[in-house]
Amino acid sequence: MLSLTAHDIPWAAGATLLAWAAYKIGRILLLPYTSPLRGLPGPPASSWLFGNVNELMGTEDFALYSEWLEKYGPTMKLNSWFKIPKLFTIDTRAMNYVLSHSQEYPKPERSRHNLVQILGNGLVVAEGELHRRERRIMNPAFGPAQIRELTEIFVEKSQQLRDIWWNDVAIRGGSARIDIQSGLTKMTLDVIGLAGFNYEFNALNPDGKPNELNAAFEVMFEYLSNLRKSYWLIIRSRFPILRCIPDGYSRRTAAAHKVTRRIGLQLIAEKKAALKQMAQSGEKTAGTALKSRDLLTLLIKANTSPDIPEDQRLSDEDVLAQVPTFLVAGHETTSNATTWCLYALAQRLDVQRKLREELREVPVDNPSMDQLNALPYLDAVIRETMRLYPPVVAGIRIASKDDEIPLAVPYMDAHGRMHDTVRIDKGTTFPIPILGVNMSKALWGEDAREFKPERWESVPEAVQPIPGVWSNLMTFIGGPRACIGYRFSLVEMKALIFTLVRAFEFEMAVPIEDITRKIGLVQRPFVRSEMEKGTQMPLIVKQHVRL
Numbered sequence: 001m002l003s004l005t006a007h008d009i010p011w012a013a014g015a016t017l018l019a020w021a022a023y024k025i026g027r028i029l030l031l032p033y034t035s036p037l038r039g040l041p042g043p044p045a046s047s048w049l050f051g052n053v054n055e056l057m058g059t060e061d062f063a064l065y066s067e068w069l070e071k072y073g074p075t076m077k078l079n080s081w082f083k084i085p086k087l088f089t090i091d092t093r094a095m096n097y098v099l100s101h102s103q104e105y106p107k108p109e110r111s112r113h114n115l116v117q118i119l120g121n122g123l124v125v126a127e128g129e130l131h132r133r134e135r136r137i138m139n140p141a142f143g144p145a146q147i148r149e150l151t152e153i154f155v156e157k158s159q160q161l162r163d164i165w166w167n168d169v170a171i172r173g174g175s176a177r178i179d180i181q182s183g184l185t186k187m188t189l190d191v192i193g194l195a196g197f198n199y200e201f202n203a204l205n206p207d208g209k210p211n212e213l214n215a216a217f218e219v220m221f222e223y224l225s226n227l228r229k230s231y232w233l234i235i236r237s238r239f240p241i242l243r244c245i246p247d248g249y250s251r252r253t254a255a256a257h258k259v260t261r262r263i264g265l266q267l268i269a270e271k272k273a274a275l276k277q278m279a280q281s282g283e284k285t286a287g288t289a290l291k292s293r294d295l296l297t298l299l300i301k302a303n304t305s306p307d308i309p310e311d312q313r314l315s316d317e318d319v320l321a322q323v324p325t326f327l328v329a330g331h332e333t334t335s336n337a338t339t340w341c342l343y344a345l346a347q348r349l350d351v352q353r354k355l356r357e358e359l360r361e362v363p364v365d366n367p368s369m370d371q372l373n374a375l376p377y378l379d380a381v382i383r384e385t386m387r388l389y390p391p392v393v394a395g396i397r398i399a400s401k402d403d404e405i406p407l408a409v410p411y412m413d414a415h416g417r418m419h420d421t422v423r424i425d426k427g428t429t430f431p432i433p434i435l436g437v438n439m440s441k442a443l444w445g446e447d448a449r450e451f452k453p454e455r456w457e458s459v460p461e462a463v464q465p466i467p468g469v470w471s472n473l474m475t476f477i478g479g480p481r482a483c484i485g486y487r488f489s490l491v492e493m494k495a496l497i498f499t500l501v502r503a504f505e506f507e508m509a510v511p512i513e514d515i516t517r518k519i520g521l522v523q524r525p526f527v528r529s530e531m532e533k534g535t536q537m538p539l540i541v542k543q544h545v546r547l
């Protein structure tokens with residue numbers, strides 16, 4: 001009989017570990033021959049090692065995906081490293097299935113880990129029962145009535161940005177090259193500070209002091225922008241065991257998290273005290289009424305409402321986690337979308353003129369939400385921007401069990417057999433190609449890649465089944481995990497475009513081919529010949545003189 005001595009145990013453990021690793025590696029390497037995805041149509045791998053990875057890294061603007069989608073149909077197999085098959089589909093039924101079964105298709109652990117570094121442990125990363133509870137308590141704060149109340153802030157801050165640009169342009173004789181993205185990002189930070197927490201960032205104020213919360217977020221964004229460049233960060237996000245090794249990133253993000261935590265706790269304490277005072281005095285004074293419209297106050301109010309059973313309420317830690325979530329999720333997304341909107345208008349001067357004519361008809365400078373929503377061409381321009389330039393270009397989910405995903409468009413395998421479902425194994429990742437669906441020629445027609453606000457006068461039948469929460473678009477995705485802040489960002493964007501396009505004319509400052517995009521949390525613009533300057537969108541901004 002075989003007996004192990006104490007001396008043999010490390011060897012036995014080592015051998016078991018090796019056998020386990022060999023088994024795992026063997027299984028991965030055999031996936032091209034064993035995966036249920038192997039029968040799907042798709043492009044051949046350009047090499048055994050890289051699969052299609054190199055081609056996809058080199059593609060810009062989704063061009064290669066579009067080409068393959070046209071060639072292989074809406075559901076295909078792409079080859080990852082070692083030719084491991086990856087599912088890629090823009091099939092509307094498949095997406096609807098995955099998005100509506102959000103409990104069975106959560107976000108993969110590694111993307112949640114990366115999101116936590118920037119957004120905190122809030123709604124974006126919560127899963128299961130906690131997510132359901134958080135969503136129930138937070139939904140009312142993002143309803144139309146609440147956004148109506150916030151519109152005043154959107155308009156005021158848009159006007160502050162307009163006045164800054166107006167002065168910049170005036171001292172240069174009525175026309176100047178301006179990096180519009182920088183001003184827009186400051187504006188949306190100020191807005192989310194005030195509308196989210198009644199907190200003044202003063203980012204637009206040229207004489208304002210550096211803000212420590214803003215500085216903390218810059219550190220977190222540094223983590224994010226390095227995520228695609230640093231092999232160490234990529235490996236660390238895939239192998240959780242490595243995360244305990246301290247490095248510069250983890251030290252800096254931990255320090256930044258300390259700052260957001262301290263300020264978040266202070267804000268929560270202030271809101272609770274204000275609500276208590278309001279409850280005691282029994283009525284709203286003008287000051288408290290104004291303060292009580294911010295998202296955090298509404299969330300705290302909803303969390304203590306008698307409609308929510310005690311055991312369903314969020315802990316202070318859960319409420320605190322929403323502070324960085326609102327700030328990050330609600331800040332650069334909207335400024336980014338507005339940047340691309342002005343870029344699109346700078347290329348289509350006819351659209352810009354038509355829009356300005358509509359906006360100039362409005363007799364007030366401070367429109368309400370209802371006045372903004374009643375402008376049909378502004379609405380079409382925003383929809384078209386959100387279709388062609390979605391700030392978040394893709395999402396990702398992972399199957400928590402073996403499953404069969406239904407398809408609207410069946411696929412034909414290599415043996416000529418038709419399939420109206422795709423079989424997937426537990427652990428299969430499911431990308432949500434937001435940009436791919438928004439730009440699909442099969443769904444939107446041959447002119448899908450063109451900026452045409454007029455298309456919204458009659459949208460094609462084919463887009464009706466797209467499972468987006470807003471406007472047949474995937475921009476805010478759909479289902480129980482759809483963007484909670486979509487109404488907020490749409491009205492904010494309308495206020496910005498309303499104010500800026502009435503005051504200025506926008507033209508390209510560099511040739512169109514010189515503008516490129518890089519994808520981080522959002523797709524940011526860069527100038528090819530000035531990459532060292534970082535993200536920017538220079539446009540020629542001219543004071544609009546009414547004839």
Ligand code: HEM
Nearest residue numbers: 123124329330333334337392395476481483484485488489
């Ligand atoms: C143009 C602006 C915006 C875009 C394009 C956008 C896009 C998205 C997308 C695509 C998701 C889903 C991510 C995923 O599950 O993979 C999402 C979720 C979310 N967004 Fe937005 N967003 C925008 C503005 C906002 C604003 C203004 C806020 C808050 C003030 C916000 C808060 C959130 C939150 C909390 C979630 C998580 C929802 C959940 O999982 O239940 N977003 N957003």
